[in-house]
Amino acid sequence: MLIRSILSQTTKGSLFSRATCLVSQKGCLFCGRPSNQVIDHEAPQPQNEGSFIVPDERPLPVITSRKLNYPEPYLPPKQAWLESLQTHEDQKLGLIDLHPLIFGVYPRIDVIHQNIVWQRTYRNINYECTRSRAEMPGGGRKPWPQKGTGRARHGSIRSPIWKNGGRAKGPRGPMAYFYMLPFQQRILALRSTLSIKYAQDDLHVIEELETPTDDPEFLQELADVRYWGDSVLFVDDTDVLTRNVARALKEIPHFSAMPVYGLNVYSMLKHQTLVLTLAAVERIEERLLHHMHTTRRDSKQKVLRSPSSSQYFSTKTKTVIDYD
């Protein structure tokens, strides 16, 4: 904790001091820390048998590359800085690779629009309902004779042309606007939106969703310093927030947090900046690439062969046996 406070003081220094620090002490290229504070992994380290040493400060850079699943041979990977939420100023913890098919595809704006329309529509239910002439009480008797009265001919007081009559071709009952877009269209929209966010420098990858204080002003100041804009969407792999982040985000309406499974096109476009944790990046890439490289028939067959489904079938046979 002491070292971290010292570091924050050093990183808060001006660009000039950081540059001089780099020149004089040959510090880290990513964070500007002097070289004596950066632990070099490749250098031979003393090994103590029997005692396990836990370093109080993590070595920098934490990560410089990432293994990509389903690598694309003809496309270079996209790259992003790994940041942290520990200080106001941006502290580069490393550089990671992002899959080009997830974060670097051509943005299909038409598909994104289809997805936005779908998201706004598919859950709607229209409860409007009017009664037809058949559903209203009365109206079975002819109000006056067909001929001889001098009045217009009418057969029912519930005719649609009558006052207090039934409604012709009105809205009928609760009606759902449900429909599903094709599965791959929705995957494409997620990839396009992530690519747009990446291309416009609105995508940031952080190491973990954790802040030193629960003060909402800290997060807002952090967003101001890093030019994150008015609204930020934090995405983590888990659906449990740490105490500090939860208390800070509760106070700021423009900052939201979501688990990976809650991520969607509408929210990504509503918020200016998208902040993903490293675990979230891993999870999103894994899910999207999995669906891109498997057919749904494959997954269905897997479900049929899975142990839970076999158990279901076995219990069914058991009941049959019992009846016999």
Add this chain to the structure above:
Amino acid sequence: MQALQRAFCQLRLVASTAGSKSSSNGMKMLTAGQRQGAETLWNNHICAQTSSRLGILAQCFSSKPSTKQISSEATVKTYEPASPFRDPGPRRYGYRTKYFTGGVLPRSEHADPVMGLPVYKPKDAWSRKKALFGQNDYIDILGDGSLTPSDLLHGPDWLIGFKGNELQRLSRRMKFEGHKLSILYPSQYRNMKKRIWFLYKKYNRKRGKRIR
């Protein structure tokens, strides 16, 4: 008719003199002229309607404002030589007018507000519901595969994850809760059955008597 013409001439003369003289004298002379004209008319057996027209005509020529004007405060006429008769006192004493006579803009500031556009209230685009709108819509892609968006919808059971025309909707409702409706809400059940039969005929009868 000669008498009538004479009366008109007299009135014109009176009006021209009234314009030059003071108003009170003009009024006196006018009334005198009016009376004289009216007398001549009555002597020549001319109907009362013409005489009333003549009175209006006399008023038009006069420079004094008409006495028929509505006023809230009753004023007592005063004459230049004081009237020898007793002043009857203030007219309509104790009467208070029940309507506003102060001029234009009859509304006071404490009255009810004027009907108009409602007061503008900006909507909160970042309320909890709106800030997280659309969450979990891609749960079948990004989740573990055990849930789909239609599993998270709210609404009538027979409409969850279903879209269809009215006949399909009614049939599905019958399938879901028809038995319950037939016991608890028999008239609703009857209406639904009627509607299903009506729609079945409407959708399927291509020839013969069409149902609209």
